[in-house]
Structures are given as C-alpha cells and as structure tokens.
Amino acid sequence: MQTSMRSLTHQAGFRKGLRNTGDSGVLRALHRLRRHLLLLPVWAAALLLPLLASGCQEANHYYAESPWYGGRKLPENLRLRRQSNPQEVDLSRLAGGTGSSQQIGVGDYLEVQIAAGLHENDQSTTAVRVQEDGAITLPDIGSVQVVGLEPQAAEAMIQTEAVRQDLYRNPTVTVFVKQQKKNRVRVLGAVKSEGTYELSPNSSDVVSAIAAAGGLAINAGQKVEVRNPGATLMPSEPTPPPMAGNSNGPLIQASSSKNMRPASYTIDLVSAARSGEGQYLVEDGGIVMVEKRDPPPIFVQGLVRNANQYEYPIGKELRLLDAISLAGGMSNQMADKIFIVRQVEGQTEPVLIQSSWRRAKRSSEANIRLGPGDVVSVEQTPGTVFMDVLNIIRFGVTGSTTLF
Template identity: 45%
Template sequence: MTHVGRDSSALSVHFCRCRQRNFVAAVALFVGIGLSGCVSRDVYQAEELPPQLQAPTVTNTKKLDLSGLTTVTYNNDIIDNGDILEVQILVGLNTKDNPPVMQPRVNEAGAISLPNIGEVPVRGLDLPTAESAIAAACIQRGIYRSPQVTVAMKKQRTNQIRVIGAVKNQGIYNLPRGSSDLFSAFVAAGGLADDAGTMVDVRNPSAPNTTPLDRIASGFGNSADFAQIGHSQDTPVEARNTSSTFRVDLVSATKGAGGSYNLQDGATVNVERRDPEAIRVVGLVNKPNRYEYPVGEELRVLDAIALANGTSNRAANKIFIVRQLPSQQQPAVIQTSIREAKRNGDMNLKLAPGDIVSIEQTPTTVLLDSIMLIRFGVGASLGTFF
C-alpha cells in the first residue's frame, strides 16, 4: 500500500512538472509573438494627430436656434395674388353718394376688379401705394374727381408648403405668405426629428426674378397722377425668392451667415436624415461587436469600450483606431491608450462613424493570460489526484 502511494505521488509531481514546462513554453511563444507585434503601415499618435485625421464635429440640431430662419425683410403689407383686400372709397359728405365697401380678391394677373372702375393692378404694391393707384384710376377714367381711398388687408393668401424628411410630423401645411419661411415650416411640422441632419433642401415651384412693378405705366397714366394725391413716386419692388431650388446648412444659417429663406406656394422642404455608420469594437473586450453611432452626440474611445462591456484583460491598455478617410484608399491607424485616455481628455479621442476600435494584445496582456492559463491548468491537474 505504501509503495503504491509513493508511486502515485511521484507520478503526480512528474505530470505537473510536464504541464508546467509546456505552459512555460507557451508563455515564451506568446510573449515572443506580442513583442514582435505586427510590422505594418505608419501609426499616428493621438497627441500628434493631424487635423485631416480628426473626427468631424458632431452637431446636435435639436440645440440649434432656428429662429434666425424667419423672414425678417418681408413686408406684410405687400399685396400678392390671392390676397383679399378691403377697399373703401369716399367721394362726398353724403354717405349715400359713397360706393359700398368692397372686398376684392387679387387675381392671377395681379389686379383687382372694382365695380364701375374696372381692373386695377396692385400686386407688389404696399397698401398706401395701392390706395393711390385706385384713386388715380378713378380720376383718369372719369369715375370720381377727388376720391379718398382706404385699402386694408382683409386676408392674406396662404402658401401650401410640403415638409418631409427628418421632422416630427410630415405633411402639407398652410402658412401665411407673410411668414412663409423655413422656421414657420419647422414649427408647423412639430420641429426637427431626433435623426435630423444639418442640411435642408428647398424646392420652390417657380423662380420669378425680383423686378420693379411699374403699375402706373402698365395700368394707367404716369407718375404725375401719384404726385397729385401726395404719395411717393418710388417704384415698388416685388419681394420674391430668385432661386427655384436651394440648400440650407442649418449650422451656418443659425450663426448669422445670412440668406433668403422665403417659401413660395407649393414649395417642398426636405430635411435630411442622418444615419451614421456603426463603429466596431474588437480585441480584448468582453463583447466585441458593431455598435450604433449615436445621432447628434459625440462618441469617444472610453465610451466605445463601455459599450463593449469593458476589457477582458485587466492589463489591456494599447488601443488602435482604424479610420477610413474619403480622400484616401488606405485607412489611417491611430494609437492611444486606456490609461492616457483616463488621465487626459484629449487622449480620449472622439470617434468618427465607421471607426474600428481595437484593444490590442501586448506582452503584458499575453503574460497575464498565460499566468491565468497556468494557474487553471495546475489547479485542474491537481484536482484529478486529490
């Protein structure tokens, strides 16, 4: 019995020593591999990253002040097709001699039709100038000698605007033409959606030029008729957008870059949707996988590691970021480290959509893995004998 026990103990020790030698050989092999690394392309250090390799700035459109997209130069008193006016003409002290109050609609030719007076062009005129135009027409056509004309805006025509893309409520909305602009369109559609981008395409159905509207010369008499009744002889100008299609960068627009954001009747507003490419987190992490890049938010290296449920090796430190640039065929490789990213915010690099974040093996991580493997192997071996 004693001899058999001695043989068993010697056999166990011999077996363990063989296992240890094998594990030590494996450690040497792994360390050699880790030290050799991979000889490849140039690697950029995070602290010396050139501007062209830096991730683009992420803009959260929900935080932009879109009030700058309102129409600030538009005159609500300018008359346009489809408007309903209220016209009152006083010709004497006796109210019976005065014609009734009229509410003509501006037709597609830009004129109103008044009983006993006929058509008077008014599109593009402001209200005081329209009063002068109607009075001048009455005098020239021999209807009244010295009429007192009052013109008021009864109801402005509304523009039908279609709003599509990354807004909360897509649809067709009726906007007063005096406030028919991008900001009003966004408000009508409930605001921008969470995945809204910064570019907006606007398509107007037509693009008339901004031209003087000399209604006096085209409709009746000359400018002297206006001077007789005390109004300016300045020729009114039609306020219209001169582009049938244009693109608006919301970031530039909200920073005061300027621009005309008027929308014509029948215009279409299309807000781009952002669908950033997912990032990949690989290497020494617990859950290597593809992860969605958040819309309108920054994503940094430590955030990506957190998405992958942390590192799988306590000694993990070295990080490679593989970034594909549109202007280059080969991707760029950027190096940083977990320790530096925790100590210095600048080293916790901002990621770009499509980046690959690789937590790399190093001699230290290989050695730690090997030690853990040896401990596991020795424990398992001894467990078979006791």
C-alpha cells in the same frame, strides 16, 4: 546519489500516499499546472515575435499622441472635429422676415368700401382679388397697386387715386382682407411630422416650413434642399447667397440670375445660421427636404466584455473611452494597447491609429474622437497573455479541488 534516491523515494511515497488516500484531484491539478508552466515560454514567444516584426511601421500607422519611443503622431487633418448638431442651432436667424402678416399679397381676396357721403347711394362695396401683377381693379377707378401694403396703406393709395381722377372729393376708403392666400408647402425627410402645410406668403420660408412640420427630428442632418416649382421674377428680392453660408462649395443648383429666384437650392443649416445672411424662401407648391443622417455603426472588439457593433450617436460626441464603456469595459486587467481602424474618404487603405487605455484617461489626445464606421480593437500584449495564464492556472488549481 543517496540524496537522489531519497528524493525519488520521497516522491514515490508522496504519490503512493495520494493514491492511497484517494485524493487524485490534487495530482491532476499538479499535472495541469506543470503543462501550463511549460507552455508559458511558447505563448510569450508567439506574442513577442509579431511585436518585434512590427518595428517597421506601415505608412498609414499613427499614434493618437506622440510616444516617447518614437513614432508618427496622428496629423490634425485626420483627427475628427466635433459633430455639428442642427438642433442646437438658432434657426430663427434664417427666417425670411419678408413683412407683417397683415401685408396684402398676390391671390388675397379683399373687400373695398368707398363712402363719399352718409347716404346709402354714396357708398359702394367691391370684392376683388389681388392679381399676379400685384394690382386690384376697382369700378371707375381702375387698376391700383396694393401688393406688399398693409390695409391702411392700401386705403390711402385708393383714396389718392380716386381724388386724382376727380371721382371723389374726400372719400372714406376701408379695405378688409377677407381671405389671405396660403402657400402649400410639402415638408419631407428628418422632421417630426412629414406632410403638406399652408404658410402665409409673408412667412413662407425654410424655418416656417420646418416649424410647421413639428421641428427637426433627432436624426436630422445639416443639409436642407428646397425645390420650388419654377423660377419667378422677383426684382425686389435678393437671391440666396451662392454659398449659403458655406464657402467650401456652391449650393445653388438652378438659375442664379439677379432677377430670378432659383427653382431649387440647398443650404447648410449650421453655417447659414451662423452667418445669418440670405433669405431662404419657399414658393407655393415648393418642397422642403431635410437630410436624414444614418451613420454606420462603430465596432468594438478584442479584450472587452461585450464585443459587438454599436449605433453611432447622432449629434453627440463619441470618444475612445465612451466606446469601451459601451462594450462593458475591459475583460483583462492588463489590457492597454488599442487600435482604431478608420477608413478615410479618398483613400483605399484604412488608417491605423494606436492609443493607450491608461493614457486616454489622462489625455484628450489619447482619448481620441471616434467617427462612424470606426473599428476599436483592444489588443493582446505580453501582460494580457500573462494575466490569462494566471487566470487559467488559478482556475485549474481551484477548479478541481482545494489544495489546503
């Protein structure tokens, strides 16, 4: 009893001394410290109860890697694969390669000179246009097929026909391509310079059209749609393959007859370039539309310094640690538990993926690949709450006055 009275007297004297010295800041700090210590069990219980209640996990709750205490690992079909970048693809494998630029095509204007002797009267010059059937019509000689031939081959063809008809014995024939017809092709979408461009019919394909427009833009997708003005008889030309390098679905959207080129079709640049098959031609008046990618942003929230939404990088890989870095890093030294909320196509309920900050630094499985629209949430844990309490206490004590 005497000890208790002595202790109370000592405390009263200590408080009286504080009041007499005017150092009331220390007293306020001690009261604040006592309040925080009393609330610590309440905060810990409020955090532990939800954790204990979460023992029965939902059907859509997975772990980025198998935890030692049990739990379902994220299946492979829910893991995202590396995003393909069309700008890294060798598009030259898609070039039509229909022939030399000197080949004579429909609509070209030619000048044909025929010389039977040295005298001026023995020479004739005729300007002709290559007709839709691929032939030219010359005086006396008549119709001669020249489409697809180079000038030297056309000269031999005309000479042979003139001799066959006994018009000349051994004429000298010269063919000049005075004006080559161009295909006017409009290029739209994710290219560097949209517009209408003129292409040689011998190289009027998807690759040449994209190159004329300055190449693919940074937001270019994999899909390219070609709209030709109509189906045309092309018996010597194969149609684009029905799958266009992609076995998961048809890309032909119009007639696919063996003797007809489709009026409209779509190709996957990445898969088609890998296969290197097919001729993706564009006719005069055709339209090439390159897909634009505009992925939704990702969201980073919780115990990070700059919780916000961030643009999803196009054509680049984004993993969990990258997203945390975009948000300025962790705001709590004890933060470790992370949830990734992902909406899966065809499912009404989102998938919840649990990972670990520390494990992600050592394991590629834990450092999960993120997709457009993912939500990354750094969660509170007993450790983060304890750290917050220590920070509050430290601020409460040092923020009012210096004890020593």
